[in-house]
Structures are given as C-alpha cells and as structure tokens.
Amino acid sequence: MNKEPVLDVEQLKTYFYLDDDKVARAVDNISFSIYPGETVALVGESGSGKSITALSVMQLINKPGRIVEGNILIDGEEIIQLNPKQMTKIRGNEIAMIFQEPMTALNPVYTIGNQITEILRKHKKMSKIDARDKAINLLKTVGIPRAEEIMKEYPHQLSGGMRQRVMIAMAISCEPKLLIADEPTTALDVTIQAQILDLMAEMKEKYHMALLLITHDVGVVSEYADRVMVMYGGQIVEHAQTKELLRHTKHPYTKGLLESLPNMDEDADRLGTIKGTVPPAYNFPAGCRFSARCPFVMEKCKQSNPELEEIETDHFVRCYLYENEGEQE
Amino acid sequence: MYKYIIRRILVFIPMLFILTIMVFGLAQLAPGDALTGQSLADPNVDPEVYEQQREALGLNDPIPVQYGRWISSVAQGDLGNSLVFNGRSVAELIESRFANTLYLGFFSLCITILVSIPIGIYSAKRPYSLLDYGATGFGFLGLAIPNFFFGLIAIYILSIKLGWFPAQGTMSAPGVTGFEAFIDRIHHMILPGITLGLAGTATYMRYMRSEVLDVLGSDYIRTARAKGMSDSSVLYKHTLRNALIPIITLMGFEIGVLLGGAVITEQVFQYPGLGTLFLSSVTNRDYPVVMAIAMILGILILIGNLLADIFYSIIDPRIRYD
Ligand SMILES: Nc1ncnc2c1ncn2[C@@H]1O[C@H](COP(=O)(O)OP(=O)(O)O)[C@@H](O)[C@H]1O
Ligand SMILES: [Mg+2]
Secondary structure, X not given: OOOOOOEEEEEEEEEEEOOOOOEEEEEEEEEEEEOOOOEEEEEOOOOOOHHHHHHHHHOOOOOOEEEEEEEEEEOOEEOOXXXXXXXXXXXXXXXXXXXXXXXXXXXXXXXXXHHHHHHHHHHOOOOHHHHHHXXXXXXXXXXXXOHHHHHOOOHHHOOHHHHHHHHHHHHHXXXXXXXXXXXXOOOOOXXXXXXXXXXXXXXXXXXXXXXXXXXXXXXXXXHHOOEEEEEEOOEEEEEEEHHHHHHOOOXXXXXXXXXXXXXXXXXXXXXXXXXXXXXXXXXXXXXXXXXXXOOOOOHHHHHOOOOOEEEEOOEEEOOHHHOOHHHHO | OHHHHHHHHHHHHHHHHHHHHHHHHHHHHOOOOHHHHHHHHOOOOOHHHHHHHHHHHOOOOOHHHHHHHHHHHHHOOOOOEOOOOOOXXXXXXXXXXXXXXXXXXXXXXXXXXXXXXXHHHHHHHOOOOHHHHHHXXXXXXXXXXXXXXXXXXXXXXXXXXXXXXXXXXXXXXXXXXXXXXXXXXXXXXHHHHHHHHHHHHHHHHHHHHHHHHHHHOOHHHHHHHHOOOOHHHHHHHHHHHHHHHHHHHHHHHHHHHHHHHHHHHHHHOOOOOHHHHHHHHHHHOOHHHHHHHHHHHHHHHHHHHHHHHHHHHHHOHHHHHO
C-alpha cells in the first residue's frame, strides 16, 4: 500500500495527571498509520488504553488528561496544534467516531432528526430542508424502517441497536475519510452485534472510508479487520496483517487473548484466560508491562521494557522472546 | 403531552380540596377567636355580650357546618368580612396587598434566575477560576445569613448611610403616574427583592454549576463534540436544556419558599404585602383574613408545582409518555 495514509499517529503520548502527583500513562508512545479503505482493529483488554488512543486522535481528551507528545496527521495535515475552532471543522467531517454506549450517546432532549441534521448543517452548510431529506436518506441507508417517523422521535423511544444505527448514520453523514468505532457492539445484544458490524463494513465500502475498529473481542477481528494492533498497558505489543497475526501469533499476550476464545476444535471447557488484570496506568511494572502476567517471563523482562521490533516483514512484536529473530536476516 | 398536562390539572382539584380542609382545620385548632383578644383587653365588658356576638357570627355552630358555610362562600368568591377592621371585606383588605406581594415575588424570582443561572453556567465553564471561587463564597454567605439580618444590613448601609434606595414602602409620592411610577415601584422593590431572593440565588447558582458540570461530562456531550459542534452549540444547545431539567422542578417549590420568606422580608421593609397583613391578622386572631391568605398562599404553591410539572414535560421529552 503506497498511498498516503488517512491517519498517521507518531509517538503519541497521552497522560492523565492525577491528584496525588501520580501520572497515568494511558497512551505511552504509540505509532501507527491507517490507509484509505483499510479496516484496522485495535484490540486489548479493558483498561489497555484503546479509548484514550481514539479520543486523542479526535482531540477529545478531557482534564486531567493531556496529549503530552507526538504527532497526529489526518491526510498529511498535522492536527495537534490546531486551535479548538479549527478542530471542530475536522471532527465529524473528516474523522467521525461511534461510541460504546448507544443508550447514552444521543442527547435525550432532542429528536433524532434534529441531531442528524445539525451535523449536516454545520459541516455541509445545508439548508434545513436539504438536511432533512439527506437525514431521511441516511436513516434508510443504515436500515432504519419508518425513517420519516423516526426523525421526529426521541432517543428513549428507540432500542439500543436502533440508536447505534442512528449513531452510524450521523457518523457517515459527512462522508468522513476515517471512521473510529470504539467497541460499537459491546453494549448490544449478541444477536444485534453482527448486524451492526456488518452494517459498518457495508458503509465502509459504500463511502470508501477507512475504519479503526476498537474491540476487546478477538473473535470480531478475523472477520472484519485487514490489520490488527494489539494493545497492552498503553503500548502496542503486536502488530501485523490479520492472517499473519492469527497464524503466527508471537506475543504471549496475544496468544492469551486468542486462547480465551471458545474454540470449536477443542474442548469447550478449556477456556484459557490470562491470569491477573491490566496494571493501572499510573503504576506499570519497571520492565515489560506484561511481565507480571506472562507465562514465559524471563529475568530480563523485569529489568527493561522491550522495543516494538519488526521480526518479520510487517510483523511487529514487543517481546524479548523474539529478540534476535529480526536481526538474523 | 396534552394528556399529561390535563391529568396533572385534574390532580390539582383534589389537592385544592385538601388544602381548604387544612386551612380551615388549622384555623379551628388555633386557640381563641377574634373576640378573645378584645375580652382580655377590656375586662369591664360583660362576657355575655361577646357570647351573643359569637352566636351571631356563627362561631358556636358545629364545625362541619362552619366549614360548609365557609367553603360555599369561598367558592362564590366571597372571603367574608374581617373581624377586626370594622367588618371590612377580606377581599378588599387583601386585594392591593396581594398585588404587592406578587410583584415582589415575581421581581425577586427574576433577579434569582437572571443572576444564578448565568453565574452557575460560567462557574461550570471555568471551574476553579476566580469568579467560580467568588461565586462559591457568595453562595455560602447567601445561605448562611438569615433574610432579616441581610435586610437590616442592606437598609443600614444602602438606604440610611448611602441613601441609594428607599428603606420601606412601595412608592414614594402618590402623585406620580405612568412610567415614572413604574420606576419608582421597582426602586422600592430592589432591596426587598434582593433580600428575598438571596438564599434562592445562592442555591440555584450551586445547583446550576453542578448540573452543567455533570452534563458536560456525559456521553451525549462527547458525541456532540465528536460531531464537530462548536463550543457554544455544545454549551447552549446540548448542555443547557439538560441541565435545566432538575432546576425547573426546584423552581416550582421556590414559589412556596419565596412566599414564606416574604412574610419576614416584608416585615423588615415595612412592605405592605400579604406577609405583613398575615402577621398582623394572626396577632389579632382575625381568622377570616388568616384563612384567606393561607388559602391564597396554598393555591400559589400548588400553581407553582403545576407550572413546574408542565415546564418539565415540555423540556424533557421522556416524561410525556410515562
Ligand atoms: N479520566 C481519566 N482519569 C484518569 N485516568 C484515566 C482516565 N481515563 C483513562 N484513564 C486511564 O487510562 C487507562 C486506559 O483507559 P482506556 O483507554 O479507557 O482503556 P480501554 O482500553 O478499556 O478503552 C485506564 O486504565 C486509566 O488508568
Ligand atoms: Mg474503552
């Protein structure tokens, strides 16, 4: 892929400055690019820094958090130093975002129509009537029946799945180059989850968007993602094309995540899980951040944190187990 | 929504009925009647005379009969006659007082809303700024200082020492008319209005601040910002309406609080409103007047709550279908 990336994140650090002089390094030196039309998955357990990565790209980090360092380029344009007003022209227009909780993500006191048309009026400078027509079309596109009536309804009158469809309609309304979906189906019924993911994949094709799909469900990855980034403790620990990553899983953490999936071939009982929990972002261990939970931990791992190395073409791993592999060639 | 409002109005009627029973009952429970005071004041008059008067006024009839007589005349708009002011009609006594109290309450409510809501919003927009700290300090003072004390200090400094505001009454010269009279009235209402609204202003400022902060942290505000909405749209469109929902409910109760506060504030400023009349009527045991004022205050409180509910159902779409 030699096109220009739609999103280029370079050495991004987003820290939270907590009351007691602690610093939560929620995102700690992350770099990645997303190319046009691509679906990239960002996976990791809860608390590994996925949402903060996404919100940093949107420049929606609230106090006490702050982007400390790094560059974020949208279509080659640096957005870190943009002022708040300039940033409002990019959000919703060039990058859009969908959130985890459809039940609370829509404003309870405004109609669906009002909330979709306002984004069209803001970015596309549409007239009221044009925006209304376009909004009805969008609702139909995302598979909402009775679109005209839904325009006049309020969020509380819709189911969670419907609301997430409305969120998708809003997100694609200005045909952004990049859509970020932060666990878009986690809060939904299992039966609805696949529908919403399929809809997003369909919209991605239709509007030629790139998709950053955040999930803690590795099962979703194989079906929808071209590329996977595995995140742990605010850092990327493994990064490769989906097929490569699933076939030649390297990092013990990624292995652990994959093993925790119910597997058809094996005993249904053997639901391997990684022991322990993600360490809090203000208290990472000195060495490798996964060392305390890693079944292959070595003395070295407790001393220093390994770098993210390209051990095979386009396969990056942050682990001392593969330290020499990249250099052998 | 109309169904909801109609239902709400229907509930109003039995509440009104209960109110009449309470008012009448309280008046009955209170010791003595209008003639007790007079008999104590003038022991030379034969008690038999008062007994005859009681009989004539119907004060010796069984209580349900008295209630029936009272309620049926009240329903016809006849509030009876004062027992003290040479039998002048209660309606006549109350009329101008009632208007004065309404003006004062309305004026005070306007000050409260116009001051507390913008300051609350600003404090939330810039938490821990100088103005936020100032507002917090004022809030504590406003709640800690009793109305009458603040009123006395205001009179001492602003009217006696500085002479900026009149210390009492509703108008200076009876001769003025038109716009001049209006300004004169406002001038007289400023000190009592601020005094009356002080605690409310402090309370609503704090509520508004915490509501706005709460809403600003909510998911749908993050959505609005993710859509690229401007700061002013986020604050004034998406946040404000949600933040006002609980405030409006409280405002309904505020009418009752204001009227209660008016009794004392009016006394401090010698403002000829319902409050001053109420106090003097209680002292004189002029029960027809006391009952009429209690009825009016009760009805105003009920109307306040009704209005709050109606506004609430307009501003929050979720309520209409429950
Ligand atoms: N508002 C906040 N204040 C302090 N720390 C935060 C805040 N938001 C996130 N963090 C820290 O960042 C870490 C990563 O959070 P997040 O990106 O939400 O994880 P996830 O991968 O589940 O989306 C959390 O474990 C927490 O320590
Ligand atoms: Mg998250």
